[in-house]
Amino acid sequence: MIATYSRLPPDRTRNGTQAAIEAATDASALDHLRFCRWLPMVGLLDRWICFARGMAGRVAPARRSRPTILSVLHISAVLLLAAPDVASAQRRPPVRPPETAVQPALPPPATTTAPAAVAVARETVQADVSSRSVAVTSGFTGTELVVFGAVDNSQQPSAESLFYDIVIVVEGTPTRLVARKKSNPAGIWLNSASITFQSVPSYYAILSTRPLEEIADPILLRDNEIGFEHVRMTPISGWESGVTTGELEDFKGSVVRIKQRERLYVERPFGVVFIGRSLFRASVDLPANVPVGPLVARVHLFREGRLLHTFPARMQLRREGFEHFVHSFAFGQPMLYGMATVLLSLMAGLAATEIFRRRG
Numbered sequence: 001m002i003a004t005y006s007r008l009p010p011d012r013t014r015n016g017t018q019a020a021i022e023a024a025t026d027a028s029a030l031d032h033l034r035f036c037r038w039l040p041m042v043g044l045l046d047r048w049i050c051f052a053r054g055m056a057g058r059v060a061p062a063r064r065s066r067p068t069i070l071s072v073l074h075i076s077a078v079l080l081l082a083a084p085d086v087a088s089a090q091r092r093p094p095v096r097p098p099e100t101a102v103q104p105a106l107p108p109p110a111t112t113t114a115p116a117a118v119a120v121a122r123e124t125v126q127a128d129v130s131s132r133s134v135a136v137t138s139g140f141t142g143t144e145l146v147v148f149g150a151v152d153n154s155q156q157p158s159a160e161s162l163f164y165d166i167v168i169v170v171e172g173t174p175t176r177l178v179a180r181k182k183s184n185p186a187g188i189w190l191n192s193a194s195i196t197f198q199s200v201p202s203y204y205a206i207l208s209t210r211p212l213e214e215i216a217d218p219i220l221l222r223d224n225e226i227g228f229e230h231v232r233m234t235p236i237s238g239w240e241s242g243v244t245t246g247e248l249e250d251f252k253g254s255v256v257r258i259k260q261r262e263r264l265y266v267e268r269p270f271g272v273v274f275i276g277r278s279l280f281r282a283s284v285d286l287p288a289n290v291p292v293g294p295l296v297a298r299v300h301l302f303r304e305g306r307l308l309h310t311f312p313a314r315m316q317l318r319r320e321g322f323e324h325f326v327h328s329f330a331f332g333q334p335m336l337y338g339m340a341t342v343l344l345s346l347m348a349g350l351a352a353t354e355i356f357r358r359r360g
Contacts, residue, residue: 172203
């Protein structure tokens with residue numbers, strides 16, 4: 001191998017070495033080429049050794065038996081020259097191929113699923129009154145109250161379709177009431193029995209889009225205290241003295257009839273009117289003898305016999321002016337009020353006596 005490279009011209013050997021260096025791509029090939037760069041020097045040594053052999057043959061032919069020693073020196077010199085490069089190649093860490101940047105894994109695309117069915121919004125009712133406060137003075141002769149509202153999320157196609165039913169119940173202040181039954185045992189009318197009811201509405205008005213029996217069943221009306229038959233009347237005394245259930249119902253019916261004559265219990269089957277797909281209104285007549293106090297208007301929304309929603313609207317009947325002063329004085333200072341009324345009566349009597357005495 002060495003003899004083969006030694007026969008090459010120096011320039012050709014140099015060119016071949018440079019071409020090999022340019023074509024190398026890894027660390028082992030480069031180390032091999034670094035070793036090969038000493039080949040020109042090996043060729044020079046080889047020529048020098050041949051020249052030395054020729055001279056030795058001319059001077060001392062007996063020494064031609066020493067080519068082995070010169071070959072050993074030749075190989076040792078080559079190894080000594082290549083040893084530093086080999087040692088540096090062994091100390092050099094192996095060249096690793098460049099690492100390619102690992103692309104982070106992209107998350108899978110989010111999949112959105114459309115809801116199977118869109119839930120239908122629940123219908124509710126909102127309502128209010130035309131006046132939150134009504135003044136009751138000495139000249140009060142009654143007033144008209146307007147209840148209006150709207151159905152939220154209405155599905156009604158038109159106002160005349162009767163898709164919804166509205167029932168408005170206006171209740172006055174709960175009071176205690178005594179119902180007495182009269183009898184004529186001997187041509188004289190006497191009170192034979194009485195029952196005291198508690199929490200009886202002082203005013204009760206029912207307004208609806210159509211008759212109650214066409215809107216819902218009696219059980220649902222009873223549970224919501226809608227209708228004269230289901231007015232809240234709780235007996236607290238008198239019923240324990242042998243009064244039957246039928247007689248108790250007669251007492252309740254009598255109370256309702258008396259209240260109707262006084263225009264305190266009112267029923268208007270077609271008193272509520274829709275003026276659009278969701279808007280409605282109703283007017284309530286408050287008579288002059290309506291008890292003063294808070295009023296509650298409960299607005300019920302029905303559809304196909306089912307109660308969908310209930311909304312309460314509140315108002316207040318207030319005494320004002322001189323009537324408010326007299327009422328507050330009578331209930332706030334009852335003794336002084338009694339003394340003042342007696343004193344006014346005496347003064348009125350003395351004034352009338354003096355006027356008639358002068359005329360006579």
